[in-house]
Amino acid sequence: MNKKTIFFLLLLILVSLMTPARDSQRSWTTTFNNLKFGLYMAENNLFEARFILRLKSEIGLTPAQEQKIGNMMLAHEEAAIRRSSDIKVLELKLASLLKNNRIDRREMEKMAREMSRLKTDLQIDHLNYLLDLRDTLTADQVQKIEKLKKDFRAHARDRMGERRGDSPPPAPADKGQEPPADEDR
Numbered sequence: 001m002n003k004k005t006i007f008f009l010l011l012l013i014l015v016s017l018m019t020p021a022r023d024s025q026r027s028w029t030t031t032f033n034n035l036k037f038g039l040y041m042a043e044n045n046l047f048e049a050r051f052i053l054r055l056k057s058e059i060g061l062t063p064a065q066e067q068k069i070g071n072m073m074l075a076h077e078e079a080a081i082r083r084s085s086d087i088k089v090l091e092l093k094l095a096s097l098l099k100n101n102r103i104d105r106r107e108m109e110k111m112a113r114e115m116s117r118l119k120t121d122l123q124i125d126h127l128n129y130l131l132d133l134r135d136t137l138t139a140d141q142v143q144k145i146e147k148l149k150k151d152f153r154a155h156a157r158d159r160m161g162e163r164r165g166d167s168p169p170p171a172p173a174d175k176g177q178e179p180p181a182d183e184d185r
Helices: 003-018 028-043 049-054 063-099 105-136 139-164
Strands: none
Touching (some): 049 063, 063 105
């Protein structure tokens, strides 16, 4: 496999890791939105730690950077797991509250607001984590990622054209020359 294909596969893995697991109820809309978010983050040079660590030799990470990124990744994942579990607990409590014959509106509103706050905090923490990861990279390393990204796009465009059967347009013929004869006739 070449580097461009690996880059694309890593990007897909990155997006799948960002997508929260939901038993078997994962909707295509949610998956698509998470894919768009991951691509948007990649467009702005905000990459997950696993992705950066996989490209460590291509972008020239130092051992100190590698250690720092690994520590940041573990700390972020631990905090995200805790916050996600807090959200799930509140969702269960809200569901049980809504099953009662008499619904306490104030308690329901309080829980909904708390869930929204936790979800917002989770997103903000994730964005700050991505920005902190980018800040650990040098300008040269960010440029190398940008170059890998451009190379990947060109390769992906070429591959998409091959799959559709598109071929490049024929070169314009000079007016004084006849077009070459087709041997398949």
